Amino acid sequence: MSLAPDQMLAGSTSAVLPAAPIDVDGHTMSPGRLLRYLQIKVHHLVQEQPWDSIRVIGGYDRRAEISRYEKGGKLFNWERPTAEAHGRDLLVKAFPGTDYVHHYGLIIATYLGMTGRPADNVTYQLPDPALRRAAVEQLNLGLDGDLVIVGWALEHLAPADAVWTRGPGYAWHRATMHGRRVVYLGFRHSIWGDVAGRVVHRLAELGASDVVYVGKVGALAPQIEPNTMLATGNASFVDGELVTWNDFFGDFAVAQPGVHTGLHVTSPSILLENRDWLARHAEHAFVDPEIGPMGAAARNAGIGFGYLHVISNNLARHYPADLSNERHGDVVRRRALLVGRIRDILTNRLAARVI
Known part of the structure; x- marks a missing residue:
């Protein structure tokens, strides 16, 4: 782009x-x-x-x-x-x-x-x-009711023989999974915060019927160790407003072992997440910049949305793993196992045909 x-x-x-x-x-x-x-x-x-x-x-x-x-x-x-x-x-x-x-x-x-x-x-x-x-409108795919999986670790979620078609700043691969057309869409640059919401809006314009976002999220509950669990949900606080959406996963993802759910809160920058911020949001479960804007865009466009994220860090308690050492070998290994779980849950969700 x-x-x-x-x-x-x-x-x-x-x-x-x-x-x-x-x-x-x-x-x-x-x-x-x-x-x-x-x-x-x-x-x-x-x-x-x-x-x-x-x-x-x-x-x-x-x-x-x-x-x-x-x-x-x-x-x-x-x-x-x-x-x-x-x-x-x-x-x-x-x-x-x-x-x-x-x-x-x-x-x-x-x-x-x-x-x-x-x-x-x-x-x-x-x-x-x-x-x-203008930046997001350069995204141009032919979609016809496709499920679009966007975000992180896509090279490990897509089929091993995936051939990526490149556009300006992005690439995609189309596949069929249990009879459902699926497009894996990744960006070379970060789709941080409000950009991610515009991406969902654009995908709806292009003909997507559902968007699933795979990424990393911070936990606000001190007992959750980073890189050991997945996060999902269907609601986020965005600028003080509660936003809910038609959850692609329904009750399916949260019923799986090792998947935590709760109320998400949207924060535009990690730098703003200080201890006072944490105290104000102690009743929430997760934080990241994208989930809320994406869910709001999907709701406004009348399409489904779901997220399934690795819990990558914990704001309420210091653990050995956090956002400063994401390239450490043990962190990479643990996340690879969780990405495998995400792939299995996505596959089984489509196999269940509760679309």
Whole structure:
């Protein structure tokens, strides 16, 4: 979904906002782990040299300088914001989503603050609605009542002999499972927060009848150890409003061993999930940026939606595994087992033909 420079900046009239570092001591991640999380996210040009100003904008531009910290060897979700130097000023180009641009501004400012460097020169500019729509409208698939499985670990969920057809920023594979047309859809870039909701809206426009999102979610109940259980549900709090949807899984997924359910809450940025935030949401079960916007978009479009996620971290209690060490061998091994469980549940759900 690469946009030309004139498309990226056309009509960019939104205000430039300061991105202030968060209060690290109040965050649900310990300072050491939070810094490791930031180090694998921040563009190398930010980490390696000072700048008079750093501005994060919405603009998917792979012609700008690519971060050396992008995770290689993956089909999907490996592209990160790029950067473009203008003298002593740095322009950071994130995929055009309101939540993602804000999130990445907080990432940079907090990293600079934690490493003893000035952060008062970091700003972000939210992308205009026309740009946000144009980015997602480049998704173009011929769908006719298909179930679309979107998200994480798709190369392990799709058939082993899958042949991926590539589009601008995404790829898909079509298959038939127990008589149902299924499309596996992955993106090279992150579909963070509100972008994910627009993806579901676009898929409904293209003819999808159901969307299933596979990803990773944080637990808010202290007893759930990361990378040992799956999460599902049919409701999320989004900006204080309870959103429910027609759940693709119904009661099927939660009836399976090792699947936890509960009320989800949508958060636009991990950086905002401090201990005060946790106290306000202690009655909820899970948190992530995408599930709520996707469920709301599916409800509004009149299609089914379901999520089945690995519980990847715990905000209420510190465990050895969290978002700072996702590449550790034991974490990868445990998640591979859970992805196998997701594949089995999806297969059995379609075999049950309770569609």
